[in-house]
Amino acid sequence: xxxxxxxxxxxxxxxxxxxxxxxxxxxxxxASTGGFLRAGNTTFLIGTxxxxxxxxxxxxxQNCQSRNQMVTPVSPLGSGVxxxxxxxxxxxxxxxxxxVMDVEQFHSF
Numbered sequence: 228x229x230x231x232x233x234x235x236x237x238x239x240x241x242x243x244x245x246x247x248x249x250x251x252x253x254x255x256x257x258a259s260t261g262g263f264l265r266a267g268n269t270t271f272l273i274g275t276x277x278x279x280x281x282x283x284x285x286x287x288x289q290n291c292q293s294r295n296q297m298v299t300p301v302s303p304l305g306s307g308v309x310x311x312x313x314x315x316x317x318x319x320x321x322x323x324x325x326x327v328m329d330v331e332q333f334h335s336f
Contacts, residue, residue, distance in 0.1 A: 228274060228275070229275055231273040232272055233270070234268050235271065235323045236268060236322070239323070240256070242290045250286060271287075291323040
């Protein structure tokens with residue numbers, strides 16, 4: 228058994244959740260926040276059999292697109308406002324960060 232952990236942008240969350248359910252996967256969704264942009268993300272925890280992992284990854288890849296977005300970085304903690312000038316930057320957001328981990332035991336009560 229494997230645990231697939233997928234961190235996706237909030238904009239892709241509803242579509243991914245719907246596709247996972249349509250394909251028979253149950254997932255737990257957790258609200259999370261990215262460190263660089265401090266933007267909302269959704270972290271999906273998906274438990275599945277080893278042989279179904281490629282299917283789960285394909286569903287994630289098909290429903291989580293990366294896109295370019297103009298953002299103004301947040302001032303780093305601890306720095307003075309005068310020493311930090313924020314200019315808009317174009318950055319790539321979205322897509323998914325996916326981790327696959329072995330599950331030693333699984334119990335459902």
